[in-house]
Amino acid sequence: EKAGLTTKYWQVLRGANAPSPSEIRNEFEKQGLNVDKLEIITHGIETGSSRRTGDGPRFDDYGTKLMGGPVGSRLFAEQFISDLADHHATALEAIRVFGARHPRQAINMLIFCSVPRMQHAYSMVPWDIAHEHYARAHSLILTTAAEILGLSDDDARARDVRVRLSLPMTYGGLGLADPEVVARHALIGNFTARVNGLKNYASTT
Numbered sequence: 141e142k143a144g145l146t147t148k149y150w151q152v153l154r155g156a157n158a159p160s161p162s163e164i165r166n167e168f169e170k171q172g173l174n175v176d177k178l179e180i181i182t183h184g185i186e187t188g189s190s191r192r193t194g195d196g197p198r199f200d201d202y203g204t205k206l207m208g209g210p211v212g213s214r215l216f217a218e219q220f221i222s223d224l225a226d227h228h229a230t231a232l233e234a235i236r237v238f239g240a241r242h243p244r245q246a247i248n249m250l251i252f253c254s255v256p257r258m259q260h261a262y263s264m265v266p267w268d269i270a271h272e273h274y275a276r277a278h279s280l281i282l283t284t285a286a287e288i289l290g291l292s293d294d295d296a297r298a299r300d301v302r303v304r305l306s307l308p309m310t311y312g313g314l315g316l317a318d319p320e321v322v323a324r325h326a327l328i329g330n331f332t333a334r335v336n337g338l339k340n341y342a343s344t345t
Contacts, residue, residue, distance in 0.1 A: 151179045209264035221261055221270035225277040228257060232284045239288035246288050251314060254281055258319070263330035267323040274319040281316055 150173065152164055159167070161180045168175050203212015203220070210220035232254060239246030258277050267274065285305055286296030295301050306321075307313025 150177055208260070214269055217265045218270050218273070221265050221273045224257070224261055225273040228254065228277045229280055231257075232280050236284045236287055239284075243288050243290075247285065247314070250281065250285055250288070251316075254284075255316060259317075259322070259326060262319060262323040262326035264327075266327055267319065271320070271323075274323060278316075278319050285314060285316060 150168070158164075164180055165175050165178060168178055203210050203216030205211070205220070210217040232250075235246050235249050235254065238249070258274065258281075261270075262274070282302055282305055283296050286301065291301065302318075304312065305314050305316045306318050308315050
């Protein structure tokens, strides 16, 4: 039996040499698709940059969010991670306050919500592009964890404490891994996992 799934919308990222929006809509209609659910995004205009050169959009700061990650220029990817780190800081403040009365639950939220949020970003945007924002977010994770655990500010800044917190739980840590150590591996792992799919796609186009 059919699962009863429905399409919320179709989103098309339109490149510089792509068909016009009206041509794209006509093609969707030919395929019997609902054009009312069609969203056409043109790079450099709706996707992050309002600055244009005489020949068209600037290519140094455009991009869009696709499948939860940034797709576009280096500057756009860096800004995406900066915004994510800002959101991360707000969430950590709420966890810190919650941890004053419910430390165990707050630590679980830190480990299973805050850390994966940033680790997912490591697999999409290289460390070299966003290292400042990754380091800022990680530092907040460590200081929040230390406060929930009742450690002093000096303890939270101590190298041996930070190293201990970064260890896997099986070794007595909390798994709060340093992005400088794991970010490049996460990116390589993500790329490696997609290589075969990219090869198959390339062979059919």
